[in-house]
Amino acid sequence: MNGQLINELEELGGEIRPASLKKCDEIVIDQPGFSAIIALWGGHLKSFIPAGQEDLLFQSANHGGDGRFDRRHMGVPVCWPWFGANEDHDDYPAHGLARYFRWELIEAGRFKNGDVKIVIRLASENHPLIEEMWPLAFELRQVFRLSSKGFSINFSAANLSDKSMPISEALHTYFNVADNQVAEVHGLEQVTYVDKLDNNSRQKSDSLVTPCESMDRVYVSSPEEYEIRDPVFNRRLVMQVEGSQSTVLWNPGPELTKLRTDMEDDEYRRFVCVEAANVLTDAYEIAPGAIHQLKLKVRHKQLTES
Ligand SMILES: O=P(O)(O)OC[C@H]1O[C@@H](O)[C@H](O)[C@@H](O)[C@@H]1O
Numbered sequence: 606m607n608g609q610l611i612n613e614l615e616e617l618g619g620e621i622r623p624a625s626l627k628k629c630d631e632i633v634i635d636q637p638g639f640s641a642i643i644a645l646w647g648g649h650l651k652s653f654i655p656a657g658q659e660d661l662l663f664q665s666a667n668h669g670g671d672g673r674f675d676r677r678h679m680g681v682p683v684c685w686p687w688f689g690a691n692e693d694h695d696d697y698p699a700h701g702l703a704r705y706f707r708w709e710l711i712e713a714g715r716f717k718n719g720d721v722k723i724v725i726r727l728a729s730e731n732h733p734l735i736e737e738m739w740p741l742a743f744e745l746r747q748v749f750r751l752s753s754k755g756f757s758i759n760f761s762a763a764n765l766s767d768k769s770m771p772i773s774e775a776l777h778t779y780f781n782v783a784d785n786q787v788a789e790v791h792g793l794e795q796v797t798y799v800d801k802l803d804n805n806s807r808q809k810s811d812s813l814v815t816p817c818e819s820m821d822r823v824y825v826s827s828p829e830e831y832e833i834r835d836p837v838f839n840r841r842l843v844m845q846v847e848g849s850q851s852t853v854l855w856n857p858g859p860e861l862t863k864l865r866t867d868m869e870d871d872e873y874r875r876f877v878c879v880e881a882a883n884v885l886t887d888a889y890e891i892a893p894g895a896i897h898q899l900k901l902k903v904r905h906k907q908l909t910e911s
Pocket residue numbers: 676678682699700777801821822853855880
């Protein structure tokens with residue numbers, strides 16, 4: 606990492622925490638209104654804590670294994686260029702490659718209004734293993750905008766190859782909730798979803814989602830705004846998306862969590878994954894030379910605040 610970037614980061618009240626996760630650095634930003642951590646391993650926004658509040662993002666106490674494709678459940682994993690299992694290679698990791706490689710910091714600064722701006726990049730040409738597993742050249746960027754009101758991620762993918770690139774993807778956010786039994790997801794009422802825990806049957810419901818447990822749903826053609834209400838933390842987490850046609854709602858519940866060696870038995874109680882995605886019928890192709898953007902904006906508000 607070059608010295609100028611480190612100086613720019615320090616001017617923001619930021620620092621590099623060396624070799625913190627999977628032998629990669631983390632960027633730590635400490636501001637009067639919030640603190641945030643971006644792990645360069647996988648390009649995860651790992652933590653975002655507004656002043657005086659609980660983290661908006663969950664981190665598992667279980668660090669998973671040390672292998673490249675062992676996961677740690679936390680923050681905002683980037684699932685790209687495929688979501689779920691790889692259709693052609695059953696030995697490839699679930700949810701693509703982007704979350705398993707080291708991203709690089711390329712910019713640290715501020716937007717005009719003073720919000721913190723951090724830009725990171727993952728280019729296939731820098732990783733021989735990516736080129737072996739996914740022969741179409743690409744460059745990914747995440748532009749993080751961080752302020753006391755919340756965070757946004759502008760994820761972009763450029764197809765640098767001369768072939769169409771088939772994509773299914775998600776910003777697989779692990780939201781931190783005090784108790785999934787009373788947390789509620791609003792805004793997906795009357796939207797058709799594919800229920801992966803019920804033979805991929807298509808369902809629709811009139812009501813908000815609660816408790817947020819033992820569910821694995823893909824809402825297709827979903828709206829651009831939805832939210833989590835957390836009565837214990839007394840807050841709403843309002844999500845606005847662009848470039849995302851699907852929303853995935855996931856919580857493994859007690860039985861599936863017990864079967865996992867990479868999550869503690871009771872941790873399912875403390876997160877809900879609400880994922881800005883393009884999957885199933887919303888999967889798409891990026892034309893040669895084209896760029897696709899997926900944007901997620903998360904604002905925290907008090908429960909009664911409009
Ligand atoms: O890869 P992770 O972080 O363990 O997440 C796994 C889950 O991710 C969800 O997005 C999928 O819908 C689930 O089917 C899957 O089990």
